[in-house]
Amino acid sequence: MQTSIFTQAVDSLHDFTFQTYKHLTENPELSWKEFNTTRFLATELDMAGIPYRITKRGVGLIIEIKGREPGSQTVIIRGDIDNLPIVEKPGKLIPSQVQGVSAACGHSAHAAMTLTAIKILWEHRSEFRGTLLALLQPAEELINDPGCLYLIEHEGLLDYPNIIGAFALHCTPEYLPGDVHLKAGEFMASANEMRIRFLGKPRHVQYTGANTIIAASAFINDLQTIKAQHVQALDPLLLAPSKIKSSNSEMKGSNILPDSTEVTVVFRVFKPAVNEKTREMLVKIADKTAEIHGCKVEYTLYDGIPPVKNDPALTHWAEEKLSNLLGREHVKPADYRLGGDDICFLSQRVPLVYIRLGSGGAEAYQFPLHDAAFQVNPACLDTGVRVLVSLAFQKLQ
Numbered sequence: 001m002q003t004s005i006f007t008q009a010v011d012s013l014h015d016f017t018f019q020t021y022k023h024l025t026e027n028p029e030l031s032w033k034e035f036n037t038t039r040f041l042a043t044e045l046d047m048a049g050i051p052y053r054i055t056k057r058g059v060g061l062i063i064e065i066k067g068r069e070p071g072s073q074t075v076i077i078r079g080d081i082d083n084l085p086i087v088e089k090p091g092k093l094i095p096s097q098v099q100g101v102s103a104a105c106g107h108s109a110h111a112a113m114t115l116t117a118i119k120i121l122w123e124h125r126s127e128f129r130g131t132l133l134a135l136l137q138p139a140e141e142l143i144n145d146p147g148c149l150y151l152i153e154h155e156g157l158l159d160y161p162n163i164i165g166a167f168a169l170h171c172t173p174e175y176l177p178g179d180v181h182l183k184a185g186e187f188m189a190s191a192n193e194m195r196i197r198f199l200g201k202p203r204h205v206q207y208t209g210a211n212t213i214i215a216a217s218a219f220i221n222d223l224q225t226i227k228a229q230h231v232q233a234l235d236p237l238l239l240a241p242s243k244i245k246s247s248n249s250e251m252k253g254s255n256i257l258p259d260s261t262e263v264t265v266v267f268r269v270f271k272p273a274v275n276e277k278t279r280e281m282l283v284k285i286a287d288k289t290a291e292i293h294g295c296k297v298e299y300t301l302y303d304g305i306p307p308v309k310n311d312p313a314l315t316h317w318a319e320e321k322l323s324n325l326l327g328r329e330h331v332k333p334a335d336y337r338l339g340g341d342d343i344c345f346l347s348q349r350v351p352l353v354y355i356r357l358g359s360g361g362a363e364a365y366q367f368p369l370h371d372a373a374f375q376v377n378p379a380c381l382d383t384g385v386r387v388l389v390s391l392a393f394q395k396l397q
């Protein structure tokens with residue numbers, strides 16, 4: 001019965017959800033710069049009379065909705081609100097109006113769905129027991145300074161009583177709208193990053209001495225030995241140089257060798273031992289390469305983020321509830337991904353279920369996350385709202 005009440009509420013807010021999604025897709029902001037987004041979401045909450053607080057850093061919102069016996073238990077739902085520095089391809093249904101910034105990970109949809117879920121749960125707060133904590137979270141995209149960890153460490157996220165469940169969803173273009181995909185246990189990788197700078201002296205090309213570009217390319221070539229020689233073939237390791245920049249990149253002429261070349265390497269793993277080994281070998285290879293090429297080396301090795309882990313018991317509970325809500329044929333297994341999500345910091349501390357929400361379908365919606373042509377199929381929006389409302393409401397009984 002409650003399910004049908006919520007379906008009506010989701011239907012009646014359909015235009016609201018879409019318009020929120022459209023506005024946020026047109027006006028995307030980068031991580032830790034979501035000031036207009038925060039203001040926009042705060043205004044919507046004000047109009048609905050829903051209390052909230054903005055984080056101390058001025059971006060992102062925490063909404064606390066108290067039901068009966070608010071101190072008895074807490075459930076969290078999260079929607080992320082940051083976007084990516086990507087120049088979009090033309091032809092999208094809702095193009096970004098901000099040059100060079102794109103909602104290319106679907107966070108505009110996550111924020112819109114979460115906002116509508118908050119509005120519905122607010123209206124029904126007398127019917128649940130405990131506190132609903134909704135996060136409109138900044139800076140999901142950063143491995144360094146991730147928003148979820150900030151909320152835990154500086155906004156007292158874990159101080160709420162008896163957190164019995166947390167739910168988040170992520171648009172997934174490989175899956176169909178109307179479908180959700182779940183997997184118990186660890187299913188998204190630990191994401192890590194290292195920056196290596198080879199340092200030499202600037203000089204004219206005719207003189208001998210260290211060439212930091214050659215050192216950087218030797219380092220890049222040797223990266224493959226980590227996977228081939230130091231990690232079991234059945235243990236996943238994604239290791240990719242993703243950026244390279246020399247100090248003379250912006251100069252006009254081409255006859256001066258740069259005094260530094262910087263390489264960024266990203267690596268994704270599941271096992272801590274593989275993470276350790278990769279870190280150790282990256283440093284070793286960088287040191288040895290610098291020695292052979294007669295240059296110095298500096299590096300920054302970030303802590304990285306751990307894998308996202310779905311709580312097995314809560315995942316099975318959610319599968320049952322979602323089968324009732326959407327039909328068993330729409331609740332499917334999720335596959336392993338080497339993508340990361342900073343909700344991992346929450347999943348280490350409280351029972352969490354991270355749900356992949358199908359957002360693909362027609363060809364125009366099948367471009368991968370972070371692609372310049374990525375866009376969410378708006379047909380998935382109402383499903384996402386129903387998922388968030390239904391899981392949070394039923395857990396708070």
Ligand SMILES: [Zn+2]
Pocket residue numbers: 105106107140170
């Ligand atoms: Zn994302």
